[in-house]
């Protein structure tokens with residue numbers, strides 16, 4: 424079948440960098456997916472257990488029948504209406520009730536839509552221009568200009584963004600001191616692959632208040648994953664604005680920005696508007712998932728995360744060669760695996776992926792844990808992990824040689 428397909432019609436053969444063929448050992452990994460159900464991707468190379476779950480959104484599982492049925496009914500009401508629907512007011516109110524945060528909501532489709540809206544809103548609201556950020560926030564100029572993948576972004580835009588490393592209070596203070604009069608906002612991923620650094624978040628809040636800048640929580644990952652009320656519920660720290668995407672729709676595109684009226688009302692002045700912003704299919708997915716993702720759902724997800732995290736840590740402590748050492752970090756619903764040796768990180772990632780692919784497991788160095796991941800999926804992963812570690816520990820194991828034919832690429836790299 425694949426021989427009939429012209430892959431050259433899509434640059435990079437993918438619409439998303441982290442889903443592209445160069446993120447997996449090409450030839451060993453599946454080339455494309457045909458359909459998915461639960462945690463299984465049916466691909467051109469057979470069925471694979473997925474741990475990326477669409478890069479985070481699919482928190483229950485693929486092809487979730489109850490959600491499908493709910494959406495199918497809504498489709499029969501038509502969509503893309505010419506004026507707002509009654510439904511968007513109902514679901515916006517429901518979202519505020521669940522979050523117990525904010526007074527107003529604007530819906531959108533992608534995470535990038537709402538993080539960009541939050542930055543423009545903060546610039547308008549404060550009359551300032553600089554943005555401080557700490558994580559990944561989407562494909563837009565103001566963010567991507569601060570990374571090494573900044574091709575096509577004018578320096579005049581890149582220079583408005585200051586990127587700090589993870590939860591560094593020192594770098595945060597320096598960024599505020601050096602741009603004192605002009606910081607519109609600090610946008611942070613409240614947790615980046617790890618338990619929250621409360622001191623960092625408290626300092627973030629303090630410095631924003633002191634400098635009359637807005638604090639934005641980018642909850643595109645943490646929202647509806649670590650807790651029913653996202654990082655705000657998990658940390659009890661409230662920002663000025665919060666952005667939600669991914670898990671809110673279990674993979675059906677919907678995002679939202681939430682905050683208090685005093686700031687959100689400025690959306691009546693600035694331009695944040697697009698044809699499908701209030702798409703009722705996405706809003707219906709949010710409506711359904713807001714009920715489904717209840718307290719018990721997160722209790723179970725947290726329990727599963729802790730179990731898997733323990734198994735991983737028990738396994739990786741057996742790696743004898745310091746050059747090949749792995750470490751893991753986690754918050755409820757997510758685990759990330761890292762090569763400690765940065766200079767071998769691509770080789771180590773490639774080797775891990777190669778071994779897992781042999782057992783039909785697709786893995787990109789993080790676990791987006793979903794309800795449909797069961798004991799058997801965890802056990803299979805740990806079994807392969809132990810095999811990998813055994814191979815790491817054999818004398819004469821040469822990671823460069825093992826992976827040279829299949830080496831994956833970094834997402835962020837210097838532009839030509």
Ligand SMILES: Cc1ncc(COP(=O)(O)O)c(C=O)c1O
Pocket residue numbers: 478532533534535536538558559560561562612641642643644668669
């Ligand atoms: C924390 C965070 N913010 C924003 C985004 C951008 O979301 P999207 O790719 O839906 O535009 C992502 C995407 O991975 C993300 O992880």
